[in-house]
Amino acid sequence: LGPLLFESAPGVGRHEVIIECPEHLANPARLSDEQLRDVFLAYRDRLVALADEPGLRYAAVFKNVGAEAGASLGHCHSQIVATPIIPDNIQAELDGAKHHHDRHGRCIFCDIVASELADGARVVARSPGFVALVPAAARFAYELWVLPTHHASRYETLTPADAAELAGLMKRVVRALDAVLRDPAYNWFLHAAPLRSPDLPHYHWHFELMPRTSRPAGFEWGTGCFINAVPAETAAAELRAATM
Amino acid sequence: LGPLLFESAPGVGRHEVIIECPEHLANPARLSDEQLRDVFLAYRDRLVALADEPGLRYAAVFKNVGAEAGASLGHCHSQIVATPIIPDNIQAELDGAKHHHDRHGRCIFCDIVASELADGARVVARSPGFVALVPAAARFAYELWVLPTHHASRYETLTPADAAELAGLMKRVVRALDAVLRDPAYNWFLHAAPLRSPDLPHYHWHFELMPRTSRPAGFEWGTGCFINAVPAETAAAELRAATM
Numbered sequence: 001l002g003p004l005l006f007e008s009a010p011g012v013g014r015h016e017v018i019i020e021c022p023e024h025l026a027n028p029a030r031l032s033d034e035q036l037r038d039v040f041l042a043y044r045d046r047l048v049a050l051a052d053e054p055g056l057r058y059a060a061v062f063k064n065v066g067a068e069a070g071a072s073l074g075h076c077h078s079q080i081v082a083t084p085i086i087p088d089n090i091q092a093e094l095d096g097a098k099h100h101h102d103r104h105g106r107c108i109f110c111d112i113v114a115s116e117l118a119d120g121a122r123v124v125a126r127s128p129g130f131v132a133l134v135p136a137a138a139r140f141a142y143e144l145w146v147l148p149t150h151h152a153s154r155y156e157t158l159t160p161a162d163a164a165e166l167a168g169l170m171k172r173v174v175r176a177l178d179a180v181l182r183d184p185a186y187n188w189f190l191h192a193a194p195l196r197s198p199d200l201p202h203y204h205w206h207f208e209l210m211p212r213t214s215r216p217a218g219f220e221w222g223t224g225c226f227i228n229a230v231p232a233e234t235a236a237a238e239l240r241a242a243t244m
Numbered sequence: 245l246g247p248l249l250f251e252s253a254p255g256v257g258r259h260e261v262i263i264e265c266p267e268h269l270a271n272p273a274r275l276s277d278e279q280l281r282d283v284f285l286a287y288r289d290r291l292v293a294l295a296d297e298p299g300l301r302y303a304a305v306f307k308n309v310g311a312e313a314g315a316s317l318g319h320c321h322s323q324i325v326a327t328p329i330i331p332d333n334i335q336a337e338l339d340g341a342k343h344h345h346d347r348h349g350r351c352i353f354c355d356i357v358a359s360e361l362a363d364g365a366r367v368v369a370r371s372p373g374f375v376a377l378v379p380a381a382a383r384f385a386y387e388l389w390v391l392p393t394h395h396a397s398r399y400e401t402l403t404p405a406d407a408a409e410l411a412g413l414m415k416r417v418v419r420a421l422d423a424v425l426r427d428p429a430y431n432w433f434l435h436a437a438p439l440r441s442p443d444l445p446h447y448h449w450h451f452e453l454m455p456r457t458s459r460p461a462g463f464e465w466g467t468g469c470f471i472n473a474v475p476a477e478t479a480a481a482e483l484r485a486a487t488m
Contacts, residue, residue: 058362062462070461074365079463087467125399210465218306219323221454222433 012055014082018042019075023067026074027183028065028175037141037160039078043190044158046080051156051195058090064224066185067211086194093191094203103200109204110151110170117149120137122232124239128171129162134139139226142235144173144209153200155192170207176242177211186211256299257327263285264320270307271427272320273418280411283322287434288402290324295400295439300326302334302438310429312456330438337435337446345446353448354395361393366480368420369487371413373406378480383470386425386479388417388453397444399436414451421455430455434472447451 020039021031043061049060059082064071086094100102100108114134116122124132124144132146146169148162158166177184192205220226264283265275272280287305294303303326308315330338344352359378361367368376368388376390390413392406402410421428436449457474464470 050421058461060467064461068459070459070464071404080465081467083467083469087469089466090469092468187465189462191466208466210462215312215314216460217308218431218433218454219304219325220314221431222306222333222435222452223304223325223327224333224336225327225331 002091004046010086014048014050014056014059014080015166016082018046018078018080020078021076021138024074025076025170026157027178028063028076029171029178031076031123031171031232033164033167033171036171040158040163040166040170041160042078043078044156044163047156047192047195049079050082053082055084056195058083060087060090061190061192063188064185065187066212067181068185069187069210071185082195089196090191097202097204105143107151107202107204109147109206113147113149121234125169125172125243126235127163127165129165129167131152132169132173134232134239136232138228138232138235140210141213141228141230142184142211142239143228144177144239145206146170146209149207152205153193153203154197154209155190165228172243173209176239177209179242180238181213184213246330255328255375257325258294258300258303258325259296260290260324262290262322262324267290268318269320270318271422272307273415273422275415276322277408277415278412280415281408284402284407284410284414285404287322287324288400288407291400291436291439294326297326299328302327302330304331304334305434305436306434307429308429310427310456311430312429313454315429322352326439328405334435334438338438339446341446351395351446351448353391353450357391357393365477368480368483369413369416371409373409374413375419376413378476380476380482382472382476382479384454385457385472385474386421386428386483387472388421389450390414390417390453391448391450395445396449397437397447398441399434399449400456416487417453417483420483423486424482425455425457428455428457 017221018039021035025031044196047059050056059080061080062076087114097108105219113131117131122134122136129149130146131149132144135143135145177186186209188207190207193200262283263315265279269275283356291303303324305324307322341352357375361375366378366380368378373393374390375393377387379387379389421430430453432451432453437444437447
């Protein structure tokens, strides 16, 4: 049955937990600016280190906040799961971005950033080098993406100054989520180029934040389609107001 | 932005709720054999009826049991959401099955049924025409598939006798789930050929049952990979014992 159904990959990987503060804080919005900056730098440092491990192809970097979002620990932490495969969702995103670049000669995320900044209706907050927005076809109500405004495919190029700026913007964003949704459970997930990638003209690293305002049910699990009853513009307007 | 990012489909569809019993029962395991048979026949009748509606391409038939599985009503019910697209997950399954048939000249689900019945370790229960098994690479702990043992791509070919037999097997399965996992929340989802399909040599209708024993978190949502700590053989052995 094995060779008939499965393509095999070697059974290797890494699972790391990043403990984000010595004191017991459960809400990342309460981390200091320096602590959150160091979290973003730790992600970078671990991606660099994991690239040296033979057999690993991708490192999934993510955070679970709240039991409803799957967190089994209260204390602020992030996790890294490195795998010998490029996960399906990431490969599909890479393929889609490549397809757009082949057709239009541009990075689709750069196109989204430019279009959203020009339009403004789905922008939640920005800093000189980053923008937080509600994607036009968000799967989850109040879903947010945080992207560098300039093209960058490899998260490993993040500088300490970038990390400090990203931390400042991310704190505004999670505080807005806490205010609008009353301390929701959520996940964030880093979308970045695979380990040991060269600079990719078609890809653009970013974070996706997924608040858990409803539970995916049979329809979502069966079809892969998502029901989101909050228009992106409405969610963005509420979150934008809460960042001010 | 629209034409750049989205392929559009007409905004049409149907959402139907099948109320499965006049008395207030919340657990489908307590439906009578006749009631559950009629549920499976109602699915068939609605697929036949929806095929006549212009613009609809797929009808997702599913059941949510328990709040943790997304149910917002207690009273036993199923839902049908018909869409003008073939959902991604279904299309991927159709494509994968077609690929297997092109390479091997056989239906992959027929191959799975034959292989699993010969091996036995992942089989939970069977009847003359149906089998319930734990798939070898289950996403969810105690996930179950229920398939006809003979090839059938279109659920619309289900006869009243088939429906009665299916109901009997499904009741044994959900009672085993209730016994082993103590009345878990779960979804079931019908995987069937799209509306107005001819008989497909490569596809094979089946139900997938997904108990909610843990909450998918950042890793699952980000990667599309699933962590399942219960080996299929262990889950099948526990469920099999509970059906006896």
